[in-house]
Amino acid sequence: MSAAGVTAKSLGALSCHVCGLLVSGSYSAAHSARCPRCDAALHSRKVNSMHRTWALLIAAGVLYIPANVYPVLTLVSFGRATTNTIMGGVIELVHSGQIVIAVIVFVASVFVPIFKIAALLFLVLSVQLRMKARPRARTLLYRFTEFIGRWSMIDIFMISILIALVKLQALATVTAGPGAIAFAAVVILTMFAAMTFDPRLIWDAEGEDDDGR
Amino acid sequence: MAIDSNFTYTEAYLACPECDLVHAVPSIREGEQGRCIRCGALLFVRHKDSLDRALAFAMTGLMFFILANMFPLLTFEMEGRSESNRLIDGAIAFWTAGYWELGIVVFIFSVVAPLAVLLVLITLLLPMRLGKAPPSPQLQVRILTHLKPWAMSEIFILGIIVAFVKLQDFADVSVGLSLFAFVLMVAATVMAYMTLDEGALWSRLKEIQA
Numbered sequence A: 001m002s003a004a005g006v007t008a009k010s011l012g013a014l015s016c017h018v019c020g021l022l023v024s025g026s027y028s029a030a031h032s033a034r035c036p037r038c039d040a041a042l043h044s045r046k047v048n049s050m051h052r053t054w055a056l057l058i059a060a061g062v063l064y065i066p067a068n069v070y071p072v073l074t075l076v077s078f079g080r081a082t083t084n085t086i087m088g089g090v091i092e093l094v095h096s097g098q099i100v101i102a103v104i105v106f107v108a109s110v111f112v113p114i115f116k117i118a119a120l121l122f123l124v125l126s127v128q129l130r131m132k133a134r135p136r137a138r139t140l141l142y143r144f145t146e147f148i149g150r151w152s153m154i155d156i157f158m159i160s161i162l163i164a165l166v167k168l169q170a171l172a173t174v175t176a177g178p179g180a181i182a183f184a185a186v187v188i189l190t191m192f193a194a195m196t197f198d199p200r201l202i203w204d205a206e207g208e209d210d211d212g213r
Numbered sequence B: 001m002a003i004d005s006n007f008t009y010t011e012a013y014l015a016c017p018e019c020d021l022v023h024a025v026p027s028i029r030e031g032e033q034g035r036c037i038r039c040g041a042l043l044f045v046r047h048k049d050s051l052d053r054a055l056a057f058a059m060t061g062l063m064f065f066i067l068a069n070m071f072p073l074l075t076f077e078m079e080g081r082s083e084s085n086r087l088i089d090g091a092i093a094f095w096t097a098g099y100w101e102l103g104i105v106v107f108i109f110s111v112v113a114p115l116a117v118l119l120v121l122i123t124l125l126l127p128m129r130l131g132k133a134p135p136s137p138q139l140q141v142r143i144l145t146h147l148k149p150w151a152m153s154e155i156f157i158l159g160i161i162v163a164f165v166k167l168q169d170f171a172d173v174s175v176g177l178s179l180f181a182f183v184l185m186v187a188a189t190v191m192a193y194m195t196l197d198e199g200a201l202w203s204r205l206k207e208i209q210a
């Protein structure tokens, strides 16, 4: 194997997913498939990574539509009702001159979910097509995707605060809309999709050439 | 790098969690860190008094968490009437509005998980500080690892800021005492995570259990 060195898999060893202890294959075969240090289940690669990531991504992609079509909140003030979708909320912030906040909400609620689904789709496909190009860049893409995913929850928290705070019956009331459920589901599903994807699969294609060495 | 593959399990080597490349565990100094030579993932960190500092930050965080739950986060005023909310009110509001799924999600992400992270850290590190074995260290470390992504206090703060800005347009909003406590709680939790060195944790546990 070029200058790249040795992987745990090529040694027949397993690296604990929780604490990182390096355990030999013979130990896990002879004793138990659990980590001797932290007692987590041992796997060389995340179990069924490709299938699970695919399933979660498809579900997230389907829910992405109602999440953006249905309203996430309705504000009734002095008898006048305004209903907002995710994108509508951003546009309203732009109209009221809150550009910085509008950009934050746009990035977290509109850009991040779609970017995350696209990035994970690309990563899953690149593994399935045994792509060898730029593994380091793809690992970085994965790390970034995993990091940003949680931030899409901003809108859900914002809605929870508004509906708790604005309930002055005749004067002003905020209620949640069904789009919020779909949106939260997209965020959670894509978080799980990032967790089930195993970035080590990106590098496994590199070792395949050397199997016959 | 010659690797002696004759081990049952070893702390002398470590496989990169993101690309599986095996590295010999170096003896790095406090304050230093080591990254994977192939993919750049962070592999090792050493902090001075890691466990004590993480414990101190976790206890500080718990104190601020309690304070954050005692006072309002935001107060909203309109035509002489006012309404304020506490940390858990968002979850309750979703629940009572019939969006119970969102109530549970918000409750877990903004209250349960952040609190559980602090409690697990304290019940893990405080007994060790006193030279005793924690109740179930293996389980506690696993819980901590799995909880981490779901504790979203820092994101909740941004949610508060966005809500604040939106309300400013048509009413008077003011920031409550709890918001400051909540921000400090988040800072303490982040510091606790950043200073916690799992290598030091496992070797200290071994000393105690021996």
Ligand SMILES: [Zn+2]
Pocket: A016, A017, A018, A019, A020, A021, A035, A036, A037, A038, A039, A040
């Ligand atoms: Zn382990």
Ligand SMILES: [Zn+2]
Pocket: B016, B017, B018, B019, B020, B021, B036, B037, B038, B039, B040, B041
């Ligand atoms: Zn690596």
